[in-house]
Amino acid sequence: MLFYTIASLLLAATTLAQTTPAGFTPSTNMTLDVYYGSTYITPGLMMKKSSVQKAPVVGVTGTELPGKYLLAFIVYNSQGTGGKRTTVLHALLQDYAAANQKQNGTNVITTKATGPSSYFGPAPPAETPKHPHNYIFLLFEQPANFAVPASHKQTVQSRMGFDIVKFMADxxxxxxxxxxxLQVQSGDNTKRSFQA
Structure with missing residues (x-):
């Protein structure tokens, strides 16, 4: 009985720590708070395409973010040309900083930047059978004098085939x-598991 209880607690802790899809690299144990309007995104939440077209409010709970930050928003395992799966960059926004405001306990960070790659909302293609697409947010400490490496400028502009691990290294x-x-699948009749 004690083993079952401990195993259950460990499983719950593992589930709570999963802030990116299973098998995705890089990963982190800290949840980025993401709000589309009043809807809080719990990791893996299924959303309607129409409700995620404007850039969300982001931040963290329980800690202050005193520096500048870079936000990447990518779709992982999206259907590309010829049915081949690929990664698409949906936003790469720099200069996020503390906004000195809170939303439901979240220390909000904001940016006035629209680049290096502006936000565009999820728009998964029609697929049969429907395939939920994983749209991933990653928040990084922004290095001083950050610039997109020359070897990645074309990919950041075209957005297709973005390799986040190689980008991080370079x-x-x-x-x-x-x-x-969050997850979105084709069509706008996707049922959400949370109603705001």
């Missing part, structure tokens, strides 16, 4: 400090 980024993800 841009001098450390592991992400926080992450989160």
């Amino acid at each position: 841009a001098g980024l450390k592991d992400p400090i926080a992450g989160n993800y």
Whole structure:
């Protein structure tokens, strides 16, 4: 009985720590708080395409973020050309900093930057059978004098085939400090598991 209780607690802790999809690299144990309007994104939440078209409010709970930060928003395992799965960059926004405001206990961070790659909302293609797409948020400490490495400028502009691990190495980024993800599938009749 004691073993069952301990195993259950460990499983619950593992589930709570999962802020990116299973098998995705890089990962982090800190949840990035993401709000689309009043809807809080718990990791893996299924959302309607129409409700995630504007950039969300982001931040963290329980800690202050005193520096500048870089936010990457990517879709992992998206259907690309010829049915081949790929990664697409949906946003790469720099200069996030503390906004000195809270939303439901979240220490909000904001940016006025629209680049290096502006936000565009999830728009998964029609697939039969439907395939939920994982849209992943990763928050990084932004290095001083951050710039997109020359070898990644074309990919950041085209957005297709974005390799976050290689980008991190070439841009001098450390592991992400926080992450989160949501799921969207084709069509706008996707049922959400949370109603706001």
